[in-house]
Amino acid sequence: xxxxxxxxxxxxxxxxxxxxxxxxxxxxxxxxxxxxxxxxxxxxxxxxxxxxxxxxxxxxxxxxxxxxxxxxxxxxxxxxxxxxxxxxxxxxxxxxxxxxxxxxxxxxxxxxxxxxxxxxxxxxxxxxxxxxxxxxxxxxxxxxxxxxxxxxxxxxxxxxxxxxxxxxxxxxxxxxxxxxxxxxxxxxxxxxxxxxxxxxxxxxxxxxxxxxxxxxxxxxxxxxxxxxxxxxxxxxxxxxxxxxx
Amino acid sequence: xxxxxxxxxxxxxxxxxxxxxxxxxxxxxxxxxxxxxxxxxxxxxxxxxxxxxxxxxxxxxxxxxxxxxxxxxxxxxxxxxxxxxxxxxxxxxxxxxxxxxxxxxxxxxxxxxxxxxxxxxxxxxxxxxxxxxxxxxxxxxxxxxxxxxxxxxxxxxxxxxxxxxxxxxxxxxxxxxxxxxxxxxxxxxxxxxxxxxxxxxxxxxxxxxxxxxxxxxxxxxxxxxxxxxxxxxxxxxxxxxxxxx
DNA sequence: CGAGTCCTTGAAAGGTCTCAAGTCACGTGG
DNA sequence: CCACGTGACTTGAGACCTTTCAAGGACTCG
Numbered sequence: 311x312x313x314x315x316x317x318x319x320x321x322x323x324x325x326x327x328x329x330x331x332x333x334x335x336x337x338x339x340x341x342x343x344x345x346x347x348x349x350x351x352x353x354x355x356x357x358x359x360x361x362x363x364x365x366x367x368x369x370x371x372x373x374x375x376x377x378x379x380x381x382x383x384x385x386x387x388x389x390x391x392x393x394x395x396x397x398x399x400x401x402x403x404x405x406x407x408x409x410x411x412x413x414x415x416x417x418x419x420x421x422x423x424x425x426x427x428x429x430x431x432x433x434x435x436x437x438x439x440x441x442x443x444x445x446x447x448x449x450x451x452x453x454x455x456x457x458x459x460x461x462x463x464x465x466x467x468x469x470x471x472x473x474x475x476x477x478x479x480x481x482x483x484x485x486x487x488x489x490x491x492x493x494x495x496x497x498x499x500x501x502x503x504x505x506x507x508x509x510x511x512x513x514x515x516x517x518x519x520x521x522x523x524x525x526x527x528x529x530x531x532x533x534x535x536x537x538x539x540x541x542x543x544x545x546x547x548x549x550x551x552x553x554x555x
Numbered sequence: 556x557x558x559x560x561x562x563x564x565x566x567x568x569x570x571x572x573x574x575x576x577x578x579x580x581x582x583x584x585x586x587x588x589x590x591x592x593x594x595x596x597x598x599x600x601x602x603x604x605x606x607x608x609x610x611x612x613x614x615x616x617x618x619x620x621x622x623x624x625x626x627x628x629x630x631x632x633x634x635x636x637x638x639x640x641x642x643x644x645x646x647x648x649x650x651x652x653x654x655x656x657x658x659x660x661x662x663x664x665x666x667x668x669x670x671x672x673x674x675x676x677x678x679x680x681x682x683x684x685x686x687x688x689x690x691x692x693x694x695x696x697x698x699x700x701x702x703x704x705x706x707x708x709x710x711x712x713x714x715x716x717x718x719x720x721x722x723x724x725x726x727x728x729x730x731x732x733x734x735x736x737x738x739x740x741x742x743x744x745x746x747x748x749x750x751x752x753x754x755x756x757x758x759x760x761x762x763x764x765x766x767x768x769x770x771x772x773x774x775x776x777x778x779x780x781x782x783x784x785x786x787x788x789x790x791x792x793x794x795x796x797x798x799x800x
Numbered sequence: 801c802g803a804g805t806c807c808t809t810g811a812a813a814g815g816t817c818t819c820a821a822g823t824c825a826c827g828t829g830g
Numbered sequence: 831c832c833a834c835g836t837g838a839c840t841t842g843a844g845a846c847c848t849t850t851c852a853a854g855g856a857c858t859c860g
Contacts, residue, residue: 388708388712390712390797390799391797391798391799392797392799394716396708396711396712396715396716398708398711398712409697409700409701409704410701410704410705410708411701412694412697412698412700412701413697413698413699413701413702413705414701414702414705418705418708419708438690438693438694438697441693442687442690442693445683445687448683448686448687449657449683451697452654452657452658452683452696452697452700453657453658454658455654455657455697455700455701455704456654456655456656456657456658456659456700457658457659458704459654459655459700459703459704459707460655460658460659460663462704462707462708462710462711463633463641463643463655463663463664463707465707465711466641466643466707466710466711466714467633467635467641467643469711469714469715469758470641470714470755470756470757470758471639471641471758473847473848474847474848504805504806504807505806505807505808506806506807510715511715512715513714513715513716514848514849515848515849515850516806516807516808517807517808517809517848517849517850518847518848518849519807520807520808520809521808521809521848523807523808524808524809536806536807536856536857552635552636552637553636554635554636554637718815718816719815719816749838749839750838750839750840751838751839759816759817760816760817760818761838761839761840762816762817762818762839762840762841763815763816763817764839765839765840765841766816766840766841768839768840769840769841781824781825781838781839
């Protein structure tokens, strides 16, 4: 029956704690018990909402913190010396991002909000220290990075071998799975990113992505209404993607 | 003046210990002091030489150990449901591989020797336990994974944006840098992988890779003699790769 | 409501792939 | 040690897919 009435906690609503976060099954907190979560809580700072376009971190700046997305969505991207931009990932609530800055001590990519977004911020040094006492947390960090590597490897396979149809189909199916894992509809969702961003991510041009969407709609596989996507023929999409969502 | 005369150590030559390994500046042991290294030593088992084509681990099998390459070279590759193979990386002495199996508990890719190769094997559970007491080791593991992620992201950029010339030039320059870091010539080296493997890795066909090599040689940028490569005009190669080695 | 951006659609161009054939290197066995 | 066979590599010509260039239409936000 603790309603956060102590002076220290008065400004922190219970929903602002890991133990009450509806994402803790996706985030770092997975498999931590209550007392462990409260330790994690102490090193987490909750950011205020960011608008579309705002940067959570900027390529080249010192690596200090990692982020756990709470609401909204972001893209990560690197800008090469020649100035062209490569999107390296899209992230949703529950995702932990920024761990790739550890080895160089600087942020290797920029993180930008695709819509109104809130994120929890964790100083990496504190997280690392805490991981000494919490084996499950330590393991979770390693798992996150390990999964990131596998995701990137899947993207390599996509970019190295697949044509435009296969790329877009795989992209939609992976999004679908991620929305499903977050309790949203897997067959109907809104794309938070632009066609340009999809194209960039998939190594295609905007025109090609647009044509593929049109074609898929003509074939009755999906319904497209601007950013709204409805998957009509899941099996057909799966076949297009060679069942490798 | 310990010459390893105790019974337990008699079969272990001093060169078989991390503290005497000429790769410890590249490997996990970087920045560990002698006593720390000896702790690491205890959980490392040295494998006997593998022949070209032999597997260090197989996609799908249980994830138990990670590997540190001692001599030779390997490729990692994933085989998709449809059976086509995607090479995800080439690795050389001092590289630590296999950490991407943590999150799923199974090996997400196969590791195959490209030539006669020896590797140290470390059970991950023991390594993780040891990392509790050795902050520098813990950090090194994270750094390795963080760097892996960045490398994959660079590959994404390569595959998404670059044409065949840029891909091959970048590939050669990255190899050159890695050989240099290992004390070998940066301008003259032997490719341990086949044209087919290069093509697969770069998302091209064998024919295209062959044509690019031929063209680069005609332009006087490199000399090719089967697997022997000599970089003649480094600046030209850098320009081809847009200075993004 | 207008300006600007995003998205779509079309036609032509270009780069890589596919298919095919020939050459070369290497290991095996005679 | 040489001959041979096999696999790896190279080279050429045509096909195909995606890009490029161009323009029109739709959505969004001040």
